[in-house]
Amino acid sequence: MTTNPLVARIATGTAPIETLATLALEQHRVIPADRRAFLHLAQRETATPEAADFFEFLAAGEAMAGERLIAFAEACGVDEARLRTYEPLPGCQAYPAYVAWLALNAEPTDVVSALTSNFAEWGGYCATIAGALRSQYGFTDEACGFFDFFAEPSPELDEKALRVSGSNKGFVNTYSTLLRHYEGMFWTTLGATP
Template sequence: MARTAPDAPRPTAAAVLDDAVRALAPDSAANPLVAQIEAGAAPRTVFATFALEQHQVIAADRVSFQHLARRADGDPPVADFYDLLAQGETLALKRLAGLADACELTAREIAEYRPRPGCQAYPSYAARLALSGDPADVAIALTANFAAWGGYCTVVGTAMRDHYGFPEAACAFFGFFAEPAPAVEEKARAAVQHGLDTGQARPPTAHRYGRLLQAYELMFWDSVAG
């Protein structure tokens, strides 16, 4: 009787996410603006530009996450992940107010600001993924990007205190993303595991999404630098 090869073990969500974070991590020298901020060498004006651009990014990403949650309505673990991300954007916007105040930005300046195209490429691509990407694959790509983003926020928040003398309220936005987020991590694993169990998640496709997200992330920082 012919022997059949045993089925290969199915990957776990934790393994898939760890692999994405590792494979898609940007080069340590890929973000010169963050390196300049870390050294205290970037002009203080970049923080005002950052705040103005983030008002646009946060508003767009919140809509994208809400749309992904609606698209995943039949897959509760996936929808829960995006619901939590959308809630997080609301909290992030509140914390951004401290930076805007420290940069003496008025409500009118924020409302009338003309965003830089390079800064808005990331949310534009996120909106495209919200429309046509499989939500489970997008969850993998976003998780890899969040790891890079969180690292940048850690560096910037520390430098703002050490080199630029910003008050704590101005650093709160960066601290929000720099802190561990166990609830987000747990829901990301649940969403991806559901995608793997149902055959919806395709890690190679997620990595393609993730590479572009990481590239647009770097484009954001480069464009803030001007």
């Protein structure tokens, strides 16, 4: 069982559908922001060919995830008008803001190492949520596709990450720690929504 309180509530079906709708709305901001950050990292002059390949692969994955997010949002009752008028929560958007900061300021190879340190935890959250959406909320496979996508292991992504080595372990540790804190802020903020 996850130690993330909101994911634990989703797992038991006690998180309200409005919280799930807010999750969809926030992810509609996170996904394109992260995609642009990854594309920028791939194009940085200091990006090695291996790092560029890794970030291009991540950016393509974000595009696919964004397509799958639509069905989840619709299952939560989010329509186009609400998407357009939604005001994002600062605590949820701190994570993509920091990823954008990394894209501008950190060495791409160090960002690879920092990001991959959190993939297993994020994938575990997504697996738990995908299962709960089916068993507790009665969502279709299509509506769960966003979470299924991130829950599935990606040997190709792991292989690409292994080809890249962060050059500054001190920075990598700091970046990893901050990413974990900002992700925790994302879930805490969501959990506090009515």
